[in-house]
Amino acid sequence: MATGTRADGPAAVHVAKSNLRLQGALAATAAGVAVAVLVLFIALPLIALFAKTPPSMFWAQLHSRVAIDALKVSMQTSVVSLACIVVFGTPVAYLLGTKRFPGRSAIVTLFELPLVLPPAVAGIALFAAFGRFGILGAQLRTVGIELPFTWVAVIMAQSFVALPFFVRQASAGFASIDAHLMGVSRTLGAGSARTFFRVAIPLARQSLSAGAALSWARALGEFGATALFAGSLQGTTQTLPLAIYDQFSAADLDAALAMSALMVAFSAGILAAVKVITRSSSW
């Protein structure tokens, strides 16, 4: 604005130029400072986590009963959650990604809701639906099913919050497949099921694996919904995040730190895997 482009003479041009140079330098400095602040803000706590956890203590703490139980519960439940998400989510993602039908955008929005919902709210919602006094509670009880505070409740809580990560990525992957390829597969004699497994799945495999990795990471880290709907019973429903909170509350900082460091390593590993999957393109 001040450094107009309509300068009237060589002197004005010179002033405008040095002014611009100064502005450029200021902007670069500001950006540099912002980057430094943010990098430190995110990296420092993570570094601190490891700095506060020497390897000897790390291994010792991870051999505690609490940590071993939590690790077991976390792995078992998150893998089952992931399996449920992939088995149910893939056909849904395919439908959302390749077909246009009434109500589609409503379903898309519904599946995005858990992304923005506070996990504690998700937990309460699950409780209101499937809990002892929930709208399906009585019916479930008559057939002898009680969900809250069980292993199944952990899986439900994890699936509820992690599903959108998979469905979003997977449906984007299906949507990006050239429609001609699906059509040509049908004219070559393959029914819709064969077309789905031989053309759609292989062509969307990058998005499918990236989505699966992301939702697995989300399931592993689930805390709020699990705490409210499944509780924190060691060996049954106490996952790593819940165990961390438990140990922290009980003032056993060392155990909490060790388990946290483990989770950082897991998450970083999953993230790295996602990067590798989405970057590698084999054709």
Add this chain to the structure above:
Amino acid sequence: MDAPTDKKLSVKVRHRLGRIELSADFEVNGGITALIGPSGAGKTSVLQTIAGLLKPDWGYIATESRVLLDTERSINLQPEERRVGMLFQDGALFPHMSVARNVAYGLHPRPRSHRERDARVADLLKRFRIEGLASAKPSRISGGERQRVALARAVATSPEILLLDEPLSALDSVTKGHVSAELSQWLEELGLPSILVSHDFADVVGLADHVAIIEDGHLVQTGSKNDVLRRPASAFAAAFAGINFFPGTAEARGHHTEVRSPDGVVMVSTDTLTGSVGAVIHPWDVSLSLHKPESSAMNLLHGPVLQLSEVGSIVRVTVGSTPPIVAEITAESVERLSLALNRMVYASWKAAATRLVAQDGMV
């Protein structure tokens, strides 16, 4: 001219397509029928309806032996049951499968063993001269090779009908001539009723026996290629008929191809086809001038203006050269050159504007 065949395809379609109402009834009796028309006229929708990829509001599609679609009797065979081979512009090969896997995808009847499958695939690869590409991924082969693989893959399903959706438009002009010649030879060998959709007149002249012109969802003219060329029934058909088409013999000369017409006139082309060819020159590629042009255009004809017909802001000028040629120029150019009947003019065009199509049997 037509491959002797008793195979027949009847198509009747009514379908609401956005703003237009698609309404097309026609029969294909062997040979290649070109469905041409402006973009958005409904050509591709007709193909998709025949393939079963689009269900029309009302329709009847039948071959000699089977009814593929009859909405009134609630018959609607799925695409995989129709035995209709489809070729798309880029080949639509499966990118995650090798050439051999692509060809093996739809083998019909189903092979009873891996051995039988491999043998049949090898036969097809050999027949379409792509045996060297068996293990190549589609992204690594050329556009012309992709079309050959696509054709081999379609033929592997023993189709009763072939549909070609702009099969040449993804190819560069040099490759196009070759692929068009190959395709026309193979299609003739196969003898299947085939429907070709194209917006490129040169493709149509090179491949089709019959022409159906579709405008705004309606068939405005059907007939043999020569009939439509001689008696166009609509503006679009006239534009199609208005292309310059000269039969001749092509021979390579250095970087160019020379085409000698029966009356001894030589035309130059950048396409690389030899033997009996047709030279197609679009009227909009022809420039007119009063004096011998100094431009780099390598083709020049001289003669009097025989006819001036105005089509909107464009004027079609027929020049009585040997052979006669039609140019389309703007009304402004006509004024600038003060063109009038019998005025002598030079018609010139670039070598790259002479498109060559293979000629076999067509007069």
